[in-house]
Amino acid sequence: MSASRRLHLNTNVTGMGRHPAGWRTLDNPKSIVDLGFFTSIARIAERGKLDAVFLSDALALRGHAHGPSQSLEPTVLLTALAGVTQHVGLIGTASTTFNDPFNLARRFASVDHLSAGRVAWNAVTTYDPQAAANFSFGEAPDKPARYARAAEFVDVVLKLWDSWEDDALVADRASGLYADPARVHAIGHRGPHFQVRGPLNLPRSPQGRPVLVQAGGSEAGVALAARDADAVFTAQTTFEGAQAFYRDIKARAAAHGRDPAHLLVLPGLYPVIGGTLAEARQRKAEMDALLERSAELAKFAGALGVEPTDLRLDEPLPYELIDSGVRSDVSGGFIRSTVLLARSENLTVRDLLDRNPGAHRMLVGTPETIADDIERWFTGRAADGFNLNADVFPSGLEDFVDQVVPLLQRKGIFRREYEGTTLREHYGLPRPPSRYADAQAGVAAAADAVS
Amino acid sequence: MSASRRLHLNTNVTGMGRHPAGWRTLDNPKSIVDLGFFTSIARIAERGKLDAVFLSDALALRGHAHGPSQSLEPTVLLTALAGVTQHVGLIGTASTTFNDPFNLARRFASVDHLSAGRVAWNAVTTYDPQAAANFSFGEAPDKPARYARAAEFVDVVLKLWDSWEDDALVADRASGLYADPARVHAIGHRGPHFQVRGPLNLPRSPQGRPVLVQAGGSEAGVALAARDADAVFTAQTTFEGAQAFYRDIKARAAAHGRDPAHLLVLPGLYPVIGGTLAEARQRKAEMDALLERSAELAKFAGALGVEPTDLRLDEPLPYELIDSGVRSDVSGGFIRSTVLLARSENLTVRDLLDRNPGAHRMLVGTPETIADDIERWFTGRAADGFNLNADVFPSGLEDFVDQVVPLLQRKGIFRREYEGTTLREHYGLPRPPSRYADAQAGVAAAADAVS
Numbered sequence: 051m052s053a054s055r056r057l058h059l060n061t062n063v064t065g066m067g068r069h070p071a072g073w074r075t076l077d078n079p080k081s082i083v084d085l086g087f088f089t090s091i092a093r094i095a096e097r098g099k100l101d102a103v104f105l106s107d108a109l110a111l112r113g114h115a116h117g118p119s120q121s122l123e124p125t126v127l128l129t130a131l132a133g134v135t136q137h138v139g140l141i142g143t144a145s146t147t148f149n150d151p152f153n154l155a156r157r158f159a160s161v162d163h164l165s166a167g168r169v170a171w172n173a174v175t176t177y178d179p180q181a182a183a184n185f186s187f188g189e190a191p192d193k194p195a196r197y198a199r200a201a202e203f204v205d206v207v208l209k210l211w212d213s214w215e216d217d218a219l220v221a222d223r224a225s226g227l228y229a230d231p232a233r234v235h236a237i238g239h240r241g242p243h244f245q246v247r248g249p250l251n252l253p254r255s256p257q258g259r260p261v262l263v264q265a266g267g268s269e270a271g272v273a274l275a276a277r278d279a280d281a282v283f284t285a286q287t288t289f290e291g292a293q294a295f296y297r298d299i300k301a302r303a304a305a306h307g308r309d310p311a312h313l314l315v316l317p318g319l320y321p322v323i324g325g326t327l328a329e330a331r332q333r334k335a336e337m338d339a340l341l342e343r344s345a346e347l348a349k350f351a352g353a354l355g356v357e358p359t360d361l362r363l364d365e366p367l368p369y370e371l372i373d374s375g376v377r378s379d380v381s382g383g384f385i386r387s388t389v390l391l392a393r394s395e396n397l398t399v400r401d402l403l404d405r406n407p408g409a410h411r412m413l414v415g416t417p418e419t420i421a422d423d424i425e426r427w428f429t430g431r432a433a434d435g436f437n438l439n440a441d442v443f444p445s446g447l448e449d450f451v452d453q454v455v456p457l458l459q460r461k462g463i464f465r466r467e468y469e470g471t472t473l474r475e476h477y478g479l480p481r482p483p484s485r486y487a488d489a490q491a492g493v494a495a496a497a498d499a500v501s
Numbered sequence: 502m503s504a505s506r507r508l509h510l511n512t513n514v515t516g517m518g519r520h521p522a523g524w525r526t527l528d529n530p531k532s533i534v535d536l537g538f539f540t541s542i543a544r545i546a547e548r549g550k551l552d553a554v555f556l557s558d559a560l561a562l563r564g565h566a567h568g569p570s571q572s573l574e575p576t577v578l579l580t581a582l583a584g585v586t587q588h589v590g591l592i593g594t595a596s597t598t599f600n601d602p603f604n605l606a607r608r609f610a611s612v613d614h615l616s617a618g619r620v621a622w623n624a625v626t627t628y629d630p631q632a633a634a635n636f637s638f639g640e641a642p643d644k645p646a647r648y649a650r651a652a653e654f655v656d657v658v659l660k661l662w663d664s665w666e667d668d669a670l671v672a673d674r675a676s677g678l679y680a681d682p683a684r685v686h687a688i689g690h691r692g693p694h695f696q697v698r699g700p701l702n703l704p705r706s707p708q709g710r711p712v713l714v715q716a717g718g719s720e721a722g723v724a725l726a727a728r729d730a731d732a733v734f735t736a737q738t739t740f741e742g743a744q745a746f747y748r749d750i751k752a753r754a755a756a757h758g759r760d761p762a763h764l765l766v767l768p769g770l771y772p773v774i775g776g777t778l779a780e781a782r783q784r785k786a787e788m789d790a791l792l793e794r795s796a797e798l799a800k801f802a803g804a805l806g807v808e809p810t811d812l813r814l815d816e817p818l819p820y821e822l823i824d825s826g827v828r829s830d831v832s833g834g835f836i837r838s839t840v841l842l843a844r845s846e847n848l849t850v851r852d853l854l855d856r857n858p859g860a861h862r863m864l865v866g867t868p869e870t871i872a873d874d875i876e877r878w879f880t881g882r883a884a885d886g887f888n889l890n891a892d893v894f895p896s897g898l899e900d901f902v903d904q905v906v907p908l909l910q911r912k913g914i915f916r917r918e919y920e921g922t923t924l925r926e927h928y929g930l931p932r933p934p935s936r937y938a939d940a941q942a943g944v945a946a947a948a949d950a951v952s
Contacts, residue, residue: 079672121703133584183698247634252572
């Protein structure tokens with residue numbers, strides 16, 4: 051471990067927490083559209099010196115009878131959170147399939163300006179036929195189509211973020227020159243999916259470019275991450291599997307001429323914390339008792355691509371029926387890693403439901419055992435850090451911040467204070483130059499010729 | 502004038518003020534991407550009890566060498582302003598040509614939640630070939646195509662905003678019912694431009710629906726406003742012309758079975774304020790002296806659809822060359838009303854440049870003459886209020902709030918305190934029921950059959 055290598059921790063906000071029945075333990079379970087609910091999460095994260103708040107997203111309503119789901123639009127909500135926090139990073143999910151690159155580039159750059167450089171875009175391709183039905187698609191685009199569009203979409207967004215050089219905004223009252231046309235560049239993108247002249251209509255943002263996160267576990271997703279992303283979110287259930295993923299994607303980044311340290315690998319983690327193991331188990335059991343088993347079974351079956359009647363509680367998964375290649379987003383990663391775990395540990399459907407399938411690797415334990423596990427994965431290069439999934443907000447996050455973070459700080463792997471101001475600085479990432487800046491003109495021309 | 506009829510005033514934010522050289526008088530002319538600049542505007546508006554801050558928008562960069570233009574994305578910026586204000590309404594412009602209805606409906610509803618009911622969407626169709634070039638359009642869509650899409654786009658957005666009934670979010674911890682499926686409705690929209698299943702993925706917003714503003718002056722724009730809008734923004738240069746527009750659109754609203762009082766007519770107004778007329782003229786002259794005449798001439802020629810060499814400073818406009826039907830958004834309205842004014846007063850190009858063409862009706866005067874003019878238009882039913890265009894922020898708005906607003910209050914036509922909390926309440930508009938609510942099921946079914 052190099053002296054400068056540091057653990058990174060985000061709190062992943064999805065619904066009101068990862069446990070499907072967690073909301074039934076809350077005093078104000080309607081607060082899914084209240085700024086106060088999210089402000090509380092962001093401030094706890096900041097108190098714990100976490101790198102970022104990460105908002106999941108969905109573009110269709112499902113399961114709303116049984117619990118809260120992602121509602122407020124992420125860039126809007128992150129802007130509100132920027133106003134009530136000072137340090138914590140702000141990561142928003144947005145789909146490359148159901149957005150337009152000019153609007154998306156502008157929106158994230160706008161949040162970067164208004165947050166003084168704390169924003170990241172988590173690019174997903176959105177496997178969800180119900181989302182497609184909200185966006186005038188006759189049928190949902192298949193994976194190759196989604197990833198071909200995604201790769202070009204990301205390319206356009208990165209060019210737009212580079213289209214103003216850092217010092218292009220002159221605002222010289224004496225001469226009347228506001229922005230220097232020589233330092234504001236049309237991007238002239240012409241590809242199969244997008245033709246975008248540019249430039250973007252706002253000056254370069256504080257981070258140069260918002261941080262780019264990629265969250266797909268498929269080959270196409272990993273390839274995209276290795277080339278362009280600053281961080282990759284991934285579902286990993288075993289230490290060895292995570293190490294292999296880590297080695298592979300870092301090698302791919304290096305093959306693109308990148309410093310592998312500048313592509314962070316951040317698996318999901320779902321800690322359930324108690325003062326003793328028994329207390330942790332009790333916390334989980336109390337929420338589990340509130341679960342609607344039939345709804346959970348139906349949701350799990352849907353994610354596996356089978357019918358609920360294909361699943362029997364005390365038998366293994368019907369592996370022959372499972373189309374393991376269906377999904378390619380992180381949810382798909384959940385499922386693949388769940389199936390992997392089920393095979394390797396010979397688990398029943400009931401065992402799997404107990405672990406809230408569709409969530410991330412679950413650790414039920416004390417602050418000490420959870421901190422030790424995090425350290426092991428971090429030092430063993432299975433992860434550069436984690437997306438933490440609280441079982442329910444705010445208490446799940448609060449327990450982590452108050453009880454686990456101090457142990458990680460004592461181990462010397464996690465910051466005691468924020469050392470920078472931007473999310474790039476929290477993540478140890480350099481601020482990228484504009485590809486169009488003078489010194490790089492040759493490189494930019496070459497890059498344009500390729501695209 | 503009915504006892505309850507009240508004047509409505511928005512501050513229209515475009516660039517750093519309406520005067521093209523105003524930024525050259527500012528201490529910090531780079532602040533176009535700083536929240537502080539906009540916070541100051543919003544707080545002054547709130548101090549003056551104005552109805553709303555209204556953000557113009559553009560989707561391509563133009564004229565940036567000569568001055569600031571709209572940069573930060575409006576829904577993001579309005580969210581930030583919601584956090585630093587308590588009362589003032591928040592109006593954002595967004596294009597029906599270069600957005601998707603599901604994303605747009607969700608974004609504005611999200612801001613409505615986070616601002617406790619203060620948001621409005623100003624729907625525009627965006628005549629701008631340079632915007633089209635940023636959105637993968639082979640060529641800019643023509644006006645009929647834009648308005649056909651706009652009418653259906655607005656229809657989809659209004660349905661999505663209605664898709665959750667007010668009381669659909671139950672969050673009953675005991676039964677485990679989170680949202681009541683009987684009160685959350687698919688919209689099943691199938692039209693020529695959009696096929697959207699719905700429902701929206703967030704609960705009904707505080708205003709029921711965000712306020713809907715329409716800003717096109719063409720026949721198609723007026724027809725859309727009369728049917729669906731809560732307010733119409735318009736460019737009017739003459740009292741009689743404004744009265745005729747007012748009568749016409751109120752009659753059209755009535756023909757749709759609407760209460761004409763619930764469609765506000767808000768022309769633009771560009772006041773330049775001085776303690777005396779000479780001081781007001783001096784204020785304008787100082788800014789005019791900083792204008793780049795050649796850039797202004799080029800901009801004006803572009804807006805007229807002619808070449809700069811077609812314009813001669815001391816001659817009338819080349820009416821035979823002017824394609825007066827080209828533009829249909831408010832900018833087009835500016836141009837049409839400017840051409841009308843030029844003809845009726847036999848103005849030269851120089852005269853027109855002195856009035857900052859492309860802006861709204863300019864009033865250079867004292868607080869008294871400006872307040873009297875506002876009262877005349879209001880009581881004469883040429884307007885229900887105005888979009889105020891400050892020459893430069895913040896001083897142009899500050900002068901209006903400190904010097905003109907007290908006179909309007911004394912005349913008894915403008916509020917002394919906010920009487921409600923939402924923008925609908927400021928505007929005197931009722932909170933609409935969901936078309937899908939039980940009592941209205943028959944109406945909703947009929948409406949769906951039509952669309």
